């Protein structure tokens with residue numbers, strides 16, 4: 110039995126990870142965690158009997174402890190609880206399916222404890238990739254990409270050395286507003302934004318897809334995961350989300366990974382790497398699909414991508430500012446406190462005022478996050 114723990118087991122990636130566990134029958138889930146959804150956590154405790162459940166919210170943790178006192182599962186709370194889950198004895202893999210840069214500390218804790226990381230939580234690499242990647246190397250742990258584009262690149266590379274690579278082609282759906290003008294975006298609603306054309310995902314990443322911030326985060330994530338320069342990464346809009354990404358090698362040959370939009374494939378690939386397992390689900394039918402099309406991303410309208418590239422070029426603490434500003438702006442948008450285009454203003458103005466800290470340590474990253482939050486809160 111392979112033993113895993115899941116950071117964010119109640120979310121979109123977390124629950125699909127549990128689908129993969131259920132379908133295969135040879136993975137033991139030793140730890141699960143969530144922010145505050147104790148109803149789902151209780152169901153998961155009763156089905157998977159984990160040793161540990163970590164709940165961010167202290168009151169929710171107490172309530173859950175009451176509800177499951179008839180079980181052998183221990184409940185822990187807060188950041189200490191997430192850290193305990195990340196490093197719990199006997200697990201081989203931590204699945205980081207939590208949303209946001211809150212995932213940094215548990216990911217570091219897990220690496221120090223020698224756990225391989227099945228990484229969905231892109232915000233961690235975006236803000237702390239310069240710490241995480243060398244640390245993973247030092248501790249001899251694998252960072253196995255779960256994000257569909259990065260899994261596609263990982264599969265397409267198939268162990269080839271990075272010196273063989275000419276460039277990475279990251280595909281983008283273009284989001285629900287593909288083809289719209291800036292004027293059109295002035296009046297889009299939250300409900301419009303949450304209608305992703307191809308994928309069913311958590312709310313934060315769905316908004317990020319619509320702004321193209323998601324693609325920007327993925328460019329930065331790819332840079333850390335595959336050790337390539339920014340110039341070696343190209344974003345291509347592929348509206349059907351059938352090609353999940355591609356690698357162009359030095360000789361001009363291009364290898365792509367294709368499939369239906371189903372996150373269980375990259376999750377399962379990461380959990381069983383380097384082996385493939387059967388996956389029961391829809392298969393691509395090319396005759397029915399008819400065509401696969403490509404476009405340039407509209408960088409004049411969807412500023413999430415060019416601003417991310419600007420942050421990546423500035424380096425140091427700037428990707429943290431980009432990410433933190435986006436996290437808070439998206440949260441405000443989800444609570445209907447700001448409009449869609451305000452997300453770009455919040456990110457842009459936060460970056461403009463920031464003086465880059467070169468090679469920031471963990472404390473400086475967290476301070477930059479909280480400084481960015483305070484500045485935004487005082488203005489919006």
Ligand SMILES: NC(=O)C1=CN([C@@H]2O[C@H](COP(=O)(O)OP(=O)(O)OC[C@H]3O[C@@H](n4cnc5c(N)ncnc54)[C@H](OP(=O)(O)O)[C@@H]3O)[C@@H](O)[C@H]2O)C=CC1
Nearest residue numbers: 117119120121122143144145146165207208229230310311
């Ligand atoms: N969904 C997808 O298809 C994809 C997602 N990703 C990335 O994976 C990550 C997760 O995304 P997704 O599954 O969509 O997100 P969801 O919002 O669906 O789930 C987030 C999970 O994180 C938990 N969580 C939230 N806040 C806290 C907290 N303070 N402490 C502990 N746990 C917390 C949630 O718990 P609770 O339920 O209690 O709120 C939930 O379990 C993101 O980084 C995203 O960018 C990458 C590629 C595809």
Ligand SMILES: CC(=O)[C@@H](O)[C@H](O)COP(=O)(O)O
Nearest residue numbers: 256257281282283284318323
């Ligand atoms: C499933 C996944 O990995 C998401 O990141 C998805 O790619 C979002 O789609 P777009 O950002 O391309 O709209």
Ligand SMILES: [Mn+2]
Nearest residue numbers: 256257258327
């Ligand atoms: Mn993705």
